[in-house]
Structures are given as C-alpha cells and as structure tokens.
Amino acid sequence: MEGVKGGKDIVDFVKYIDHVGVGENRGENKAIVDSGEVELERGGDIENKAIVDFMKDMDLDGENENRGDGAIDDFDENAMCDSEIDELECESDDVGNERTMCGEQVDPVELYRELRNRKRGVKMGRADWEILQEVFSYFSKSGWAVNQSLAIYIGRAFFPTSVHQFRNFFFKKCSAAVAKHVVSLGPSDAALKFLFPIFVEFCIEEFPDEIKRFRGMIQSADLTKPHTWFPFARAMKRKIIYHCGPTNSGKTYNALQRFMEAKKGLYCSPLRLLAMEVFDKVNAQGVYCSLHTGQEKKFVPFSNHVACTVEMVSTEELYDVAVIDEIQVMADPYRGFAWTRALLGLKADEIHLCGDPSVLNIVRKICSETGDELHERHYGRFKPLVVEAKTLLGDLKNVRSGDCIVAFSRREIFEVKMAIEKHTGHRCCVIYGALPPETRRQQANLFNDQDNEFDVLVASDAVGMGLNLNIRRVVFYSLSKYNGDKIVPVPASQVKQIAGRAGRRGSRYPDGLTTTLHLDDLGYLIECLKQPFDEVKKVGLFPFFEQVELFAGQLPNVTFCQLLEKFGESCRLDGSYFLCRHDHIKKVANMLEKVRGLTLEDRFNFCFAPVNVRDPRAMYHLLRFASAYSRSVPVNIALGIPKGSAKNDAELLDLETKHQVLSMYLWLSHHFNEETFPYVKKAEEMAMGVADLLGKSLVNACWKPESRQPRRPKPQEKEEEYERPRSLVKLQQKPLEAISDLGFINLEKAAKPDNKLYFSTGRSKSADVATDSNSKEALKGKGTSVASEKAGGSLRASAHIRVTVRFDYQPDICKDYKETGYCGYVDSCMIVEITSLDGN
Secondary structure, rough: OOOOOOOOOHHHHHHHHHHHOOOEEEEOOOOOOOOHHHOOOOEEEEEEEOOHHHOOOOOOOOOOOOOOOOOOOOOHHHHHHHOOOOOOOOOOOOOOOOOOOOOOOOOHHHHHHHHHHOOOOOOOOHHHHHHHHHHHHHHOOOOHHHHHHHHHHOOOOOOOHHHHHHHHHHHHHHOOHHHHHHHOOOOOHHHHHHHHHHHHHHHHHHHEEEEEEHHHHHHHOOOOOHHOOOHHHHHHHOOOEEOOOOOOHHHHHHHHHHHHHOOEEEEOOOOOHHHHHHHHHHHHOOOOEEEEEOOOEEEOOOEEEEEEEHHHHHOOEEEEEEEEOOOHHOOOOOOOOHHHHHHHEEEEEEEEEEHHHHHHHHHHHHHHHHOOOOEEEEEEOOEEEOOOOOOOOHHHHOOOEEEEEEEEHHHHHHHHHOOOOOOOOEEEEEEEEOOOOOHHHHHHHHOOOOOOEEEEEEEOOHHOOOOOOOEEEEEEOOEEEEEEOOEEEEHHHHHHHHHHOOOOOOOOOEEEEEHHHHHHHHHHHHHHOOOOOOOOOOOOOOOOHHHHHHOOOOOOOOOOOHHHHHHHHHOOOOOEEEEOOOOHHHHHHHHHHHOOOOOOHHHHHHHHOOOOOOOOHHHHHHHHHHHHOOOOOOOOOOOOOOOOOOOOOHHHHHHHHHHHHHHHHHHHHOOOOOOOOOHHHHHHHHHHHHHHHHHHHOOOOOOOOOOOOOOOOOOOOOOOOOOOOHHHHHHOOOEHHHHHHOOOOOOOHHHOOOOOOEEEOOOOOEEEOOHEEEEEHHHOOOOOOOOOOOOOOOOOOOOOOOOOOOOOOOOOOOOOHHHHOOOOOHEEEEEEEHHHHOOO
C-alpha cells in the first residue's frame, strides 16, 4: 500500500488495543481525535499518518456491550492460530497466495492489500457463511468499534453503511485461510480485534470524501478548551473574588460597593428586573450608571458604569471592576452558557462573583485553566432561617400579615389569592414569571409599602431572585411542580433560594420564617434546608454564531433546525462543560423555515428572541416580524391595546401576550437594523401602558383563572322532547303509520296537490321529497310500506347544502404542522408528533 508508513503502524495500533483491552459499551469514552495529528491525504488518494499517534489520547477502558463478563482478555499475537484447526485443502489457485495464520504475526496492511488484489473469494459452506454473518452482525453492533471508528473520522451515522460495504468486500475477496480463521474465532471480541485494522484500511481507501467531510464537521464543532476563545482576557492577569454565601448574607451588597468605587464598572444581572433595580439604586447614590438589557438601552451622560443582563455582556470593553451575580446559574441547562461566557471572556482587572457554594469547585478549576488569581470570601446569613413546626394546617385562613404564599402554577396563584381575600381581611399582591418587570416592581412596592391594605404576597418561584421584599414568612402552597413533562418535587436548591427570601436585614421582619400549607410537606421542607448544596460538575456552553456558520459550511443543504441538531450530535466538549439545551430555539427555527430571504445570521438572531413558544399568538407575531424583515419592509407592530384593565382572566392573558409581543419587538430592534424596526418609541409607550393595565388588573383580580390552551367545545345539550332521527334507509322498511308516530312524516301535510311528501324531524324545518301517485295512496292508511316497489323517487338533495367527504389516510399526522411547519394548538395538539416537541 503506497503512501502508508508500512504495516507497522497498524500492527502497533492492534498491539495498543490489545494492551489496553477492548470494551463494548463505551458511550462515555468517545474516540476524540486531534485534527492536528491526522493527515489522511495519501498520494493521489489518502495518506495515513500513524494511526497510533491520534489514538494515544483515547480512553479505551469500558465494558462489553454484548457480553456481561466485562473487558475483553488481553490479545495474544499468536492467538490468531488455533492449533486444533485442521488445515484447509485449498484450491490450486489459492496455493501460494494464502498466508499461514498459525504461529505468524499478521500485518493487517499486507493482508488487506492481499484481499484487495484477489480476483474472487473462496466458496464457503452454508454453516461457515452463517457464522461469518454472525461475526459481522457482532461487528456492526459493537459500541467499541463505533467509538474507535471516530478516530478515522467515520461517524456514528455512517458506520453501519461502512460495515455493510466492508462485509460485501470481505465475502467477495476473502481467502480460504482468512475465512477459516474468522470462522474459528466466531462472533467474539477476538474476531473484532482481527477484523478492525482491516476495516480501517478499507475505510481509508474507500471513503475519502466521507472522511474529509466528517473531519471538517468535527473540527468546526470543536467546543473544547473554551478559555482559549478569549485571547485578550487570557493575556490579562485577572483577579477573581468569589463571594460565597446563602441569601440574605450581604454578598451582593459588598460586591456592589466595590462596583461603585471603581472608575469603570460593569454589573451583570440574571434578570431585567434586578438590572433595573441596580440602575436606580446606583444613580440614586450619585454614581452615573447606564442600563443595557435586551429590550431597553438607557445611556446616562458621563456614565462609566453599566448595569446589564448577563446575555448582553460585551467582551470587547475593558473594565476595572465587573460583578457577575447569581454565578450558580452557569449550571442552568438553558441559560448557563451566558454566565460561562461572561466568566471566561470579561476583560476586567477585578471580577466579583456572587453565588452559593454549589459552583465553587468548578470555578476553582476554571481559574486554574485560565491562570486567574482566585480569592474566596464566605458569608453566613445575618439571621438564621427558622422552620415553623406549626403549618397552616391546610387552611388559608391562618395566613398572617407579611406572609408570602409560594405556588408553582399560575392557576394556583389566582386560586390562593381569591381564597385569602374571600375568607380573610387581607389583600394580596401577585408576582409570577409571565408578568413584565415593571408590573412585578409595582406589585413588590405595593407589598413593601406599610401604608396600604396589601399585606400578603402570592408568588411563584420568580420571587426567588431579583426582588427585595419585606417578607416575614414564606409558606409553600406545595412542594411539587410540573417540569414540562411530569409532576416532580421542587429541587432542594430552589427550595433554599425561595425560603431564604424570608427576613431581610434592615426590614421590619429581620427574622426569617418558613413553613408549608400542609403538614405532609413539612418533612420535605426540613430535609431540603438541611441538605448541603449539591456540587456542580459541569457548566453550560453554547456556540457563537461564527462557530455555527463554520459548521454550516460543512452541511450546505440542511435547514437551520437540522443544522442545530447535527451540531449537537457532532460537538466535542471538555469534561467540565455541557451543551445547553436548545429545544425552544429549534422550535422557532422550524417555524421560520417557511420564511425565505433570511440569512443564517438572521435566523440565528431571530431564534434567540424572547418568545414563549407555548403561546401561539406570540409565535405568530414573531413569524410576522421575520416575514416583514425578510422582505426589507418596515416591521409594523399591528397590535391593539385595550383602554381599560382586564375584567376576566382571558383579558388578563391577552394583556400578558401583548406585552410579550411588544417586548419582543423592542428586543429585535436592538439586534437588527433600526431602520427595519422604526416604531421603537411607540412600542415603548405601548409596553408601559400595557404594564400599567396589568398592574391595575391584578389589584382588582377576583376571577377564576383560565388556561392559555384552547378549550374543546362542549357538547350541545339535548332539548326536551327531542329524539335523534333514525336512518331513513332503515325506516323505509316500516309502515308509514309507525314512522309517523316517530315524527318523521306529517300525515296531515302529506297529501299536497304538488305531489310531494313533507318530512319533519322534531322541531327542525320540513324537507320535501318527490313522489308519485302510488305514494299518495300509501299515505291514505292502507298500511303499505314506503319501501314498496311501487313507491317511486328518492330523497331530493337540498339546494342550499353541499356535502363534502374527506378521507384522512394519515390520521397520526397533524395537517397544519405538515403544511405550514407549525400547529396553533402547540402542546394541546392531539397528535403525538406535535406534543412531543418540548419547549420552554
């Protein structure tokens, strides 16, 4: 084989495999190939550069997939020969060409070349042929072989095809000695060891284009060593200060003090609400500070400080001090990549991290990789959190002033509010995630104000961060919630975060209390508060657009949704990182496939727009915005705003959706050309008006909550003395007198001079049927059947009704989704394929 550095490389490769051991179930130990160590161009075709070199870094320990006895025994070079096997009586054309398998070391390169040069394979008996089929079936199902094939850039998707063609090649070219040896090994790990080096040579020669394509995919989807993505930050000697402690411990306060003292500072918030609060607080203390979120940009003249959401962090600006709040969110499966990017890429001399101890060890590891200097400051609560052993005993009448009732669904929140206001003298404020930040701030200020009647707060888990509230006691309405798939217990970390909001230094309730509504939940609450923080092993990552664009160059003919799926399958990650979930991004990408004229970058940006994928109306407006943008015409808001507050829950839901659409418009205006979104001022005014209406609506809310999903129509109630008509075909076999008793034929109106029969169905309108003279005689009481052969004519079709019959040959496919790529019912769609799409 020309261009190959002899057969020694493959032999060494086999020896290496034998030395380490071969395992089958190796899903966690993928063969990672360093692109810089491989060169597959060989002469005119392919050049194999020392396969051993790029296999050295691979972890080959594992378990056998098809056998439960663990790893495969070490391979003996002389084990290829079984002394008990009789010598084959070869045909004359095979003599001299076959290699003796007993007692000799086999060079896979030479063996493959020998098989390649053979004109035809040996004829085998049926028993041997069946054994070889089992061997190749074992080969194709081998997890170890799949993982090792990645070393030569044979992907998992292409592996079955390559094995199939290798099997065909083997049967066509196999010599008698090789066939007998493989048959003697049978479907075992020894046969796998013998065949795999030959398979490697076959793939290198037969699939150069596929190898080159997959190698490009692997290289473009390489997310390893993310700290090297920010060379300017690596060139700096940064100082990292980790403020570690629970809620109400003063960690964020101390970090903000250093932020305000700096000449140029940056505050990174997990929520718009918290960024707005810091923006107001810092400016009130005489430090000029600007606000930068996805929906709004407020530039204060002469300001050197910025309060922003973490997704809007700029890694190009240079700062003296930066504060990253709630650093533990870097382990969030959806948004964690934003915190990871901020930690790795911020160009600041001093970075303050505020969070709980769960991510402390992973931050230590990251700082050791980046070379940053890490300082730790640990805090404790100013006042301990006390669990009240006496719960509310399941009765909301036991609610007291300063309580915060935490429920985990919108329906429960409004039910609790109605029950408290109905059976007690308390008034309730409401806070949940779907409300805009302005409304949440208004409700929080209403609750904190001691000069009004609103002294109880009913909230969701949105109260866990971003708001300073004067809460005396946190009461959990329940400790389970729906996670989008099923009802699960609330995680202990979230229970701690929410319960810790009770009691605040400097407020009228410095001592924090917590309990549950029902006694059954008290044990789980105590267990959660006693548990230490779970240590985070991995943090989130997500590719930049440039990385997605590079990957798209390898797959030019796929949709953006398919591109994201392929990226998730092909990306390589270090052990400290995971790829953040992007199901909601793929939902938006799938909806936007029908919009033509969008570039890849446009689609990437539209998919990150803040939209609730479960709300069909919000998704419709996003589709409308994208369609207008693709045509390069000004994007209109086209949204009507009611003049008054909501009078029922349906109107309240409509206000929430309208504000989300306006927020989405503002977000898009800051991420695209402002000329395409010219109505920013109008959208800001409308958003403020809707937020004000939502605040007024929540104050007066006294209705039963409804679902966002459309209801099924209720069956109509049957009217009195109404009986469903029977089939006229069956009734033709009965006498007319019996039919008239059922009310189908009005005998008084039957004999008409126009030769027509008049049928009536209960209270419905009469229908006329053509007949002849024989039919009139039958109506005169002779007891003759309508179905008599003498009775001529059939029912005349109505001139005002057209009947259409449609046959559905694919009842398991949603027709709206098939034709448009989107179903308006979303999660309430009865088709399994649509409901299986998960979202946020």
